[in-house]
Amino acid sequence: MAEDRRPNQLIQESSPYLLQHAYNPVDWYPWGEQALQKAQQEDKPIIVSIGYASCHWCHVMEHESFENPKIAEVMNEHFVCIKVDREERPDVDAIYMDALQAMGVQGGWPLNVFLNPEAKPFYGGTYFPPKQWKELLTNIAQVYKKNRKELDESAEQFVEHLNLSELAKYGLKDLNYHVREDDFKLIGHNLSKRFDKKRGGLGQAPKFPMPSNYLFLLRYHHHTNDQTILNHINLTLREMAYGGIYDQIGGGFARYAVDEEWLVPHFEKMLYDNGQLVSLYAEAYQATRETLYHDVVYETIGFVERELMSGEGGFCSSLDADSEGEEGKFYTFTKDELHELLGDEEPIFSEYYNATAAGNFEHGQNILHRRTTLEAFARENELELDVLEEMAQSWKDKLMQVRAKRIRPGLDDKILTSWNALMLKGLTDAFYVFGNERFLDLALQNANFILTHLKEGEKLYHSYKEGRATIDGFLEDYALLIRALVRLYEVSFNEKWLIEAKRLIDYTLENFFDEAESMFFFTDRNAEKLIARKKELLDNVIPASNSVMAQNLHFLGIYFDDERYTTLSDKMLAKVKDLMLKEPSHLSNWATLYFHKLTPTAEVAIVGPEAAEMRAELAAFYLPNMILLGGTTGEGSDIPLLEDKVAIRGKTTIYVCYNKTCQLPVHTAAEALKQLRGGQAEPKFPSL
Known part of the structure; x- marks a missing residue:
């Protein structure tokens, strides 16, 4: 009947996930002042239901409960109902996921949390079957009327927990800054305790790719030459590439595997996974020359360009797990x-x-x-x-x-700054390793798209759709874009990318930084005020924004000879060091920074008419603790490290420096490699 198809308040939204629910009989509102004021005016509790467009169990709960008129009637009568796309509002998601875990419930999506009219949580869960969900709604509605005081007291306790500093929560304190070889090896040892020696990865099912763990382990092996670590890296990358988690026909990775053998995935394909896995497999190829890794990089970029790239040069967020109401139907065959x-x-x-x-x-x-x-x-x-x-x-x-x-899985076509930055970094890493100009073209197109459509003045926006940028940028947007722009400079030697990265880092220092704890908040000080202002410390499927910022400060401190950046990076690493030693699988990107500080980062300047060719020769070798800079001339540069670096007698010249102290300038990549390797014999250059 026509009246059953009346849209709710979500019809005005751009998020594909919210639009999926726009014709539910539930009177959904988007997160915002209108819904929160309605709850206060009507003195009703709030249901906040959080998910994302490619989430399988979100679809199941929608079909079973949110499309059910009788269940919707209970929700509409007793609650103000808010739908949140976690990819658009990671700040809201982080707060209520933290609350759920404080309630002793394992997190996941859909995330359904009950709040009082002040947006303070008192109960929550994830997926509920329809009968259980309806009973829960009825019970909470009754308890809210009869025992309101107890619910409010419980909510206050959860808010106290939410506002507890992350540093206090994990018992982190100010420590004297020092990096030690023994501690570095302890990180590798503790991480290796969780290795699945049969099928790769860490722990048991479900298995997530977790690229930051393996990017660290590649560096760990480079430093220690521990063959056991390299064997585990190769086992994991091979098993993932052979498994059902990887699309054997079309390329690209699904979000995770439900089993130990990487066979059965949840079939949604996320941009953030594929961007990071391109970086990982490119780097692993550089370190091992394993042909499989080359193929994975090329096929994955092919998938992203073919199925996730917008006409404007941005990358869409994800592909759904389901098509025609069945998970994986698009990808499987009898x-x-x-x-x-x-x-x-x-x-x-x-x-x-x-x-x-x-x-x-x-x-x-x-x-x-x-x-x-x-x-x-x-x-x-x-x-x-x-x-x-x-x-x-x-x-x-x-x-x-x-x-x-076949009928294609749904495309979530919103374009997120942070996830695009991960793909941008992947493309630059792939170009650096393989020299394929198409990868650089895609990277430049994407970087220009981000800076044109998702940046205004010094400020970033988080999301773009249908010609409109919305939602103030989060720390992850700034941190990941800064990192990608630094890498884009390294593979192009166009200084505008590095200057842009410096502008963004200075904006974050002014608007996100907490002087008291020497860490960055997840939200801009000018953004919407929520019941808590969080800091992101633990690396997850995406590295923690604070760990990425600490790396950015380290590298930009070297490029711009800025002691303030470097000292802050040291302080941040010192704070998390104890936790990193104990729980490296949750702080592996911090551990990567530890690697970069364990020995001086090489500063390699290449100046002269053949700078790009020399850079490509160096790229044949795995040299992970190095920054690159240069161009056809060092004159007129805004980068302090390029001062006085010239092409001697017009011939392309390479300067290998540590801590601003340079070795004798040389004119071949082989000579530079000898300096980088401490005077070892000149290497043989492998062919790609």
């Missing part, structure tokens, strides 16, 4: 479908990708995955490698054509 598509080649295909008649997923479907290389498979099956390679490409082409005709 044995019969494969036989129809591939004919006589189907048995070989099915053996390589482990497809069976019974299937390894729901309804006889197969999640394609591998257990071996194409070369090994060719040997085992007595096939010519070049013939098998042609067949494999033909298989992919055919399956991609079939997928192109």
